[in-house]
Amino acid sequence: MSDKKKELKPNTYKFDTLSLHAGYQPHKNAGSRQVPIYQTTSYLFDDVDHAAALFNLERGGHIYSRISNPTVGVLEERVASLEGGTAALATSSGMSAIFLTVMTLCEAGDHLVVSSQLYGGTVNLFRLTLPKFGIKCTFVKPRDTEGFKKAIQKNTKGIFGELVGNPGNEIMNMPEIAKIAHDAGIPLMVDATYQTPYLCKPFEHGADIVIHSLTKWMAGHGSSMAGILVEGGKFDWMQNDKFPTMTKPYEGYHGLSFAEEFGPTAFTMKARAEGMRDFGPCLSPQNAWNVLQGIETLxxxxxxxxxxxxxxxxxxxxxxxxxxxxxxxxxxxxxxxxxxxxxxxxxxxxxxxxxxxxxxxxxxxxxxxxxxxxxxxxxxxxxxxxxxxxxxxxxxxxxxxxxxxxxxxxxxxxxxxxxxxxxxxxxxxxxxxxxxxxxxxxx
Amino acid sequence: MKFKVNGHEAFASTGGRPFDKKKPLIIFVHGSGLTHMTWVLQTRYFAFHGYNSLAVDLPGHGLSGGKSLKSIEEMADWVSDVIDAVGHKEASLVGHSQGCLVTVECTSRYPNKIKTLSLMGGAGAIPMNPELLSLAENNDPKAVDLMMDWAHGPAGHFGGHPVPGLYHINTGTMLAKSRTIENTLGVDFRACDNYKNGFEAAKKIKCPTLSILATDDKMCPVKEGKKLANLIDGSQVDIIDNCGHMMLLEEADRVLTVLKKFITTNYPPLSS
Missing domain, CATH: 3.90.1150.10 (Aspartate Aminotransferase, domain 1)
Structure with a gap:
């Protein structure tokens, strides 16, 4: 018998197990083995104090399915766990996930550096629609790593790209572009729809926000539209004064500073509290459930x-x-x-x-x-x-x-x-x- | 908010409300290698209900300046200094894990200042696994991964965060890795391992005390928590089923409900 001391190893669940189980506890849901579909718009408050606590973000829970829903919440946690992220926010489509990400990050007068090889709808968003909100973009070819650096301006708030460009399959040098972004004090946002977390976990290569159209490989069945943004939790929003809506008191929530209060989940909290409240691109619980069925076999x-x-x-x-x-x-x-x-x-x-x-x-x-x-x-x-x-x-x-x-x-x-x-x-x-x-x- | 303690800049979350000297003070003290953010599902409630809620970052942690303190006794004195630094004469203390050692020691040293004590996942001593201690002191991220594994109960490993969309284990991991591991977790683990005065300190505590324990807590098991609680006169104990050491997140609502009843009864808020 060997007397060799057993090495300590973390026993947290691995990818295939998380694909089936993450984000869900049956014993809190009447023992239902399958994730229930919470087909409801709204949720009872215990009393006035409970209602106020939910609105003030004093406690977790659900108010209205535009903001959050228990079935959608399971999907969000599951994808966050698979990506190695701290938090996620599901949306009605991949495009709405991109829009919500940009609107959470930017204000009128801001600028983004964007890979030129993107899905056509995304190109139109950055080229034609965002300028209507006062957000301008400079496009750079995905292989032109140095070009990303040169395109950064004083008012640049982030770099965005698809890891493998659509449709030409040009690959962004994510680790180097992440370094360029971080040296400039801005986050790197990556649309990793083509890869899914099974093929690549962008957070391990420096990305700060990952976006998916869940409609695609994550679901696989081609039955349901869905999108998601996932937060890596490493980006320090307080390192400079570029992100006042993350770091300064926010009037919409009694002077809350998202970065101070929520740290590694601040971006998702703001996207939900502000973006889902004001824009409302929520995912239906039925579609969230459909996507969960796909993720089980990812x-x-x-x-x-x-x-x-x-x-x-x-x-x-x-x-x-x-x-x-x-x-x-x-x-x-x-x-x-x-x-x-x-x-x-x-x-x-x-x-x-x-x-x-x-x-x-x-x-x-x-x-x-x-x-x-x-x-x-x-x-x-x-x-x-x-x-x-x-x-x-x-x-x-x-x-x-x-x-x-x-x-x-x-x-x-x-x-x-x-x-x-x-x-x-x-x-x-x-x-x-x-x-x-x-x-x-x-x- | 930022303030000075012994000449060093310190940070504490005020739960999203401005600090108001007229309101009674509650200080929340985090566990090893973590930050004020672990308390977000408790602090905001008290801040909106008649209290000054201060979830501190210990020196060298989170947004606080200075170097990590090397002993539980120094941390206990620092918490007492925080009360002075914010212009209060007394406070209610809430601790988690290592924060329990700190608040027990602080309450025994400054009995006139501390009005209630709430302990979550506490014990009279927290001896460290030597390999885990060595990994943390050598800046190995595996120390954080092991801590997150052991700190969450079987249910917590699946997720089910009370705040929609947040994933427990990865969030905790990011908090613990937000600063250099050897300077935070490594120093904290060594301080826990060295601390031997918990049971003696507990015997001196006379203020109302609450212990919240969890059946699946591997780091501070229920029997260790009860051993500590039994040394404190009149101590209340609440045990949560299907929950691990990170009860303040894994069962945030249950913890808040118990904590709310205990603190508002024994240390009433400023009525509006």
Whole structure:
């Protein structure tokens, strides 16, 4: 028998267990093993004192489902636990999570530095909508790490980007950009929808706020819209005078200073207390429950998404109808080394490829695949395809398309978890049609 | 608010209300390596109900200046100095974990100043696991991870924070890692390990005392808490089921309800 002393190890729950259990205690919910759907707008107060205590943030609890809801709360805690964050706030969509993040951070007259390779809707928010609120943005190409530094101004309040850009798969050097942000005393906000916390935990690489469209891989089933912002808890809001709405007494809550009072959860507390109160992009309890069902199998699904994606990269790279393939797992991807560092559990299931024959071939391909679904979503368990220049990014002019790294021959592929042979067979049908676009279009 | 204690800048949360010298004073003292933020679900209630609520950051912790104090006795004197520094003659004390050692020692040293004593997850002594102590003194973040594991009960490990969206264990981890571990947790753990006067100090306490204990507390088990409580004349004990050492967060409402009744009865607020 060994007399070697047993090393002390923390026994906190690990990823797969947290995916199933975090944020929920059955014994406090009538023993219900499944998370109940609290389909209610509002919650009884015990008495006037209890009501006042809830409104004054003297105690935890629920008032009105625009601000918080017990089912949504389980989802928030679960995602916070998976990300390694201190707190989270779920919203009605990924876009509302981004908007709420920006509005919690910024005021009119502020400025943001933003990666240029983003989902088309996000580009429009930063380029066209936020300036209407007096918030201006400078776009920088995701690989231009030094460009992020140069773009910072006196009134810059943060850096925002997608870890792997949509749709071109360019990877931001998150650790270096986080250092640039922190040297300037501002936070780094990362949209990690493509990765989920199974593939990457941005807080471990310097991010301060992580945003997800939960509609995508986190839910997986493509049935429900949802978004979330997660706080890392490390950023010191009191280090400078850039964030007075976080550090100074807030009139809307009896002179509360969020940073002083809530420290590592201050940003989420402010986003909820102010943002959900005033803008109200709340998530329905039914949709929160639907997303929770997806998260229960997150790691199992992500493994299959990634293995199928790697197979598709090999298949497409050797295909006579394909001009180019972009995916972080491809050996010739310019960011392959960075991808290995940031995405050790898999490189995700978003592939961009160029089809020979340009736009017409792309249209023929999209119109003829049968298994792959042509729609404006990603991260479904089913394989999805779209031609960004005529779909998700169609509201961009030619110059903006070019700056965002899009071309007319690009097909965006979100690889599902079907049998890989069935996906390849379906693509063969699409490629055959693409080689004879005129013939097919006349059928 | 910021104020000076013995020439060093100190910070205490006032629970979101301005400090008012006319109101009775309650001082909340945090546990090893932590900060005033652990008390957010208790302090704000008292601040809005006729008290000056001061959740202090011990020297070298959170937003307070100076270096961490090396003994429980020095911390006890510092708490007494806080009462003087804010212009009060007396106070009610509330402590958690190491904060219990501090407040027990302070109450025994300054019996005329302390009007009530509330202990959460307290014991007469908190000897440290030598490996945990060594990790903390060597600035190893594993010390924080181990503390967070042991400090939360089985239910607390799943989450279920009373404030929607907050996740217990990661929040506690960030608080404990907010400053250099060896200078906060390492110094605190050593101070706890060295402190031997808890049981003797308890025998001297005459003010109303409350002990809140939890059935799943691995760091200060119920039997240790009861041993301390039994030495204090007339001490009340409240035991919470399905809860670990971080009861002030894991069962924040229950703790507040018990604390509210005890303090308002024995140390009434300034009526409005």
């Amino acid at each position: 790691s199992v699904r992500m493994k299959k998404h990634c293995s199928n994606a790697e197979e598709m990269v090999k298949y497409l790279s050797n295909h006579e109808s394909v001009a180019w393939v972009s995916h972080p797992s491809a050996p010739n991807h310019p960011d392959a080394e960075l991808a290995n560092k940031l995405l050790p559990n898999g490189k995700g299931s978003m592939i961009a490829f160029g089809i020979k024959g340009g736009k017409d071939a792309g249209v023929a391909f999209i119109n003829n695949v049968k298994l792959a679904s042509h729609l404006a979503n990603v991260g479904d368990t089913r394989t999805l395809v779209i031609h960004p220049a005529s779909g998700t990014h169609s509201q961009m002019d030619e110059a903006t398309l070019k700056f965002a790294g899009l071309s007319h021959d690009m097909i965006r592929l979100s690889v599902g978890i079907e049998d890989i042979d069935d996906i390849k067979n379906d693509f063969e049908i699409g490629f055959r049609a693409a080689r004879k676009p005129r013939l097919v279009s006349n059928q």
